[in-house]
Amino acid sequence: MSSKRKVNVALVGLGKMGVSHLAIANASQRLEVSAVCDSFTLLGQMVEKHCDIAYVADYAEVIARPGLEAVIIATPTRFHDEMVHAALAQGLHVFCEKPMTLSAAVSEELAEEAAQRNLVCQVGYHNRFVGTFSEARRLLDLGAIGRVRHVHAEAYGPVVLKPAVKTWRSQSDQGGGCLYDYAAHPINLMNWYVGRPLECIGSELAKQYSVEVEDAVYANLRFGNDVTGQVSVNWSDETMRKMTTRVTIFGDGGKIVADRQELQVYIGATGKAPEGYNDGWTVRYITELTPPIDYYLRGEEYSAQMEGFAEAVAEKRIACVNDFRSAAETDLTLEMIRARALAEPPPVSAMPTAVNAPKSRGVLARALGR
Amino acid sequence: MDRIFFGDNQFFGINHMSEEKARQQMMRFQDINAIADTLHAAYSAGVPGFMCTTHERMIELTQIIRREPEKWAGLRFYPGMPYAHKYANAVTELGPFEALKQFLPSGGLLDAALRGSKALITRDVESIITLLVDAEMKAFEGLETPIVFLQNVVTDLVLGLGYHDAFAIFSEHVKKRYKAEPGFFTMNLPMLLPALDAVGVKNPIICANVNKIAFRMSGGIEAYREATTQRPARVIAMSVLASGAVPAREAIEWVVNEPYVESILFGASSRGNIENTVSLIREADAKRLTAA
Numbered sequence: 001m002s003s004k005r006k007v008n009v010a011l012v013g014l015g016k017m018g019v020s021h022l023a024i025a026n027a028s029q030r031l032e033v034s035a036v037c038d039s040f041t042l043l044g045q046m047v048e049k050h051c052d053i054a055y056v057a058d059y060a061e062v063i064a065r066p067g068l069e070a071v072i073i074a075t076p077t078r079f080h081d082e083m084v085h086a087a088l089a090q091g092l093h094v095f096c097e098k099p100m101t102l103s104a105a106v107s108e109e110l111a112e113e114a115a116q117r118n119l120v121c122q123v124g125y126h127n128r129f130v131g132t133f134s135e136a137r138r139l140l141d142l143g144a145i146g147r148v149r150h151v152h153a154e155a156y157g158p159v160v161l162k163p164a165v166k167t168w169r170s171q172s173d174q175g176g177g178c179l180y181d182y183a184a185h186p187i188n189l190m191n192w193y194v195g196r197p198l199e200c201i202g203s204e205l206a207k208q209y210s211v212e213v214e215d216a217v218y219a220n221l222r223f224g225n226d227v228t229g230q231v232s233v234n235w236s237d238e239t240m241r242k243m244t245t246r247v248t249i250f251g252d253g254g255k256i257v258a259d260r261q262e263l264q265v266y267i268g269a270t271g272k273a274p275e276g277y278n279d280g281w282t283v284r285y286i287t288e289l290t291p292p293i294d295y296y297l298r299g300e301e302y303s304a305q306m307e308g309f310a311e312a313v314a315e316k317r318i319a320c321v322n323d324f325r326s327a328a329e330t331d332l333t334l335e336m337i338r339a340r341a342l343a344e345p346p347p348v349s350a351m352p353t354a355v356n357a358p359k360s361r362g363v364l365a366r367a368l369g370r
Numbered sequence: 371m372d373r374i375f376f377g378d379n380q381f382f383g384i385n386h387m388s389e390e391k392a393r394q395q396m397m398r399f400q401d402i403n404a405i406a407d408t409l410h411a412a413y414s415a416g417v418p419g420f421m422c423t424t425h426e427r428m429i430e431l432t433q434i435i436r437r438e439p440e441k442w443a444g445l446r447f448y449p450g451m452p453y454a455h456k457y458a459n460a461v462t463e464l465g466p467f468e469a470l471k472q473f474l475p476s477g478g479l480l481d482a483a484l485r486g487s488k489a490l491i492t493r494d495v496e497s498i499i500t501l502l503v504d505a506e507m508k509a510f511e512g513l514e515t516p517i518v519f520l521q522n523v524v525t526d527l528v529l530g531l532g533y534h535d536a537f538a539i540f541s542e543h544v545k546k547r548y549k550a551e552p553g554f555f556t557m558n559l560p561m562l563l564p565a566l567d568a569v570g571v572k573n574p575i576i577c578a579n580v581n582k583i584a585f586r587m588s589g590g591i592e593a594y595r596e597a598t599t600q601r602p603a604r605v606i607a608m609s610v611l612a613s614g615a616v617p618a619r620e621a622i623e624w625v626v627n628e629p630y631v632e633s634i635l636f637g638a639s640s641r642g643n644i645e646n647t648v649s650l651i652r653e654a655d656a657k658r659l660t661a662a
Contacts, residue, residue, distance in 0.1 A: 022531060027530040050531070261385070262389065286387070287386070287585045287612050287613055287615040292588075292590055295558055296526060296586060296588045297523070300586075
């Protein structure tokens with residue numbers, strides 16, 4: 001592998017994801033991280049001193065460095081739009097953290113621009129590189145569970161468990177909140193499996209602890225071909241040790257339940273069991289569905305997506321997993337859900353009068369002791 | 371070094387295969403006494419070495435153990451730090467500055483550094499590392515801790531970033547301050563050994579996945595064999611059963627025959643499983659010795 005040419009890349013944004021990407025890219029045999037960029041000078045200088053990677057404070061300057069071929073953008077979402085645009089104008093391939101931008105129209109424009117310039121552009125929806133989730137996609141492509149009827153996408157985790165200190169993640173106009181920061185992951189998987197929705201029929205962006213953003217997302221979606229979808233995401237769920245994402249796909253010929261560890265597949269009477277699957281239930285685990293990697297940090301999928309990007313750049317292969325167009329679909333879905341939640345509710349007069357619950361239990365209930 | 375260590379993953383519902391099983395374990399170990407009983411089962415089965423994170427529940431456990439020293443005579447702790455979720459959540463919630471301040475003693479040098487002094491870049495990174503280690507070690511004061519481990523998230527992050535001097539800083543501090551040996555959890559043994567060697571950490575104690583199906587063995591089994599042939603290391607094998615993907619007997623027979631494996635770390639939730647695993651290891655060891 002070491003004989004392969006290394007792609008010259010710079011990394012922008014030294015937050016949690018940025019530092020993680022930096023370690024992965026720096027350890028990669030296919031990437032050469034030549035510079036980092038962040039507004040936080042002290043952190044940049046620490047990287048320069050201890051990791052021996054040049055620090056450049058100014059973004060315009062870093063993307064203009066001679067020999068640079070690609071840039072990894074891991075800044076808060078509100079900066080993605082301008083930074084991606086500038087990088088494309090420089091002729092750079094782009095790996096951008098999710099979500100892509102705060103506007104589906106802008107994301108679509110950037111996807112168009114990337115295509116015209118023939119540049120590899122990928123967004124960090126790492127779940128598509130998790131063995132169980134990608135196997136689910138393969139099974140759908142094979143028609144294993146027949147016609148798909150419904151997709152249920154869930155994610156729960158303990159992110160906000162008390163009123164939070166103000167950072168960009170707690171402000172919705174900066175891409176914070178459970179919808180853009182958290183629900184984007186299961187929704188992106190949903191898009192991968194059944195495409196972009198036609199409409200959002202109903203949605204609730206519920207607050208629990210946060211002041212400016214939602215802590216939970218509950219939404220119903222309608223896709224083409226009469227497929228329906230349901231999103232249930234809550235980042236204030238302290239019963240979870242860490243983020244837990246699960247997608248359930250109901251088809252005429254079976255069912256697929258996938259999470260990060262486990263893939264449960266039911267092939268029914270009208271389904272087609274591919275090789276390695278039984279009629280009825282088959283359970284496969286991440287231990288057998290994970291392709292080997294050279295460097296591991298927090299999950300194989302983070303390395304796999306970065307290797308995928310490096311490979312696509314080296315081969316100038318524009319069609320990659322998580323290309324800009326696919327990420328723009330997710331941005332559109334997020335926008336639909338938000339728009340529906342913010343839509344004016346029908347006037348009270350148009351609502352049926354609520355039926356009051358009986359105050360005392362009925363005679364029968366009392367007699368039965370219930 | 372002990373031949374067998376007992377681990378704590380099961381107490382936190384960490385299961386790399388099934389989220390349902392993980393949840394059941396979490397419910398089962400809701401009661402700290404259930405944790406203590408399971409640990410005692412391992413201790414009674416002849417495994418007095420407990421490798422644990424610095425999670426607050428483990429701190430609670432140390433307090434229970436301190437109350438009955440005779441019941442736990444000879445029990446040794448092998449703490450692994452930091453408990454990374456604690457820091458990661460704080461960084462997300464508070465930002466890097468505030469998070470660091472929350473975990474470190476206030477006043478003096480650090481406040482000055484955080485106000486933007488350039489000193490943070492050089493000498494004070496060392497101070498921060500050692501202060502964080504001390505904060506994590508507080509709960510183990512007076513307990514026997516022969517090895518102090520760096521958790522894999524941190525080891526592997528530092529490795530990827532290329533800040534290898536940090537390994538030497540950690541090692542020196544653990545040796546000097548705690549008279550203990552430094553240990554490193556990693557998912558990247560073949561990449562880590564040369565990095566440790568380069569900063570003078572020789573014949574290191576490494577705890578890494580070693581299993582027949584190469585699950586989370588970055589680079590693959592051959593790379594592990596080659597790396598340990600080139601640079602000696604004392605390897606503790608973990609995830610030997612690959613979360614249950616390999617049957618226990620087969621998994622253990624395979625791992626004891628990997629020449630670089632010195633010890634085995636395992637976790638289990640019931641007395642039966644603990645005793646079974648320990649006897650499988652003893653049997654496999656005996657078989658290997660007879661063959662040799």
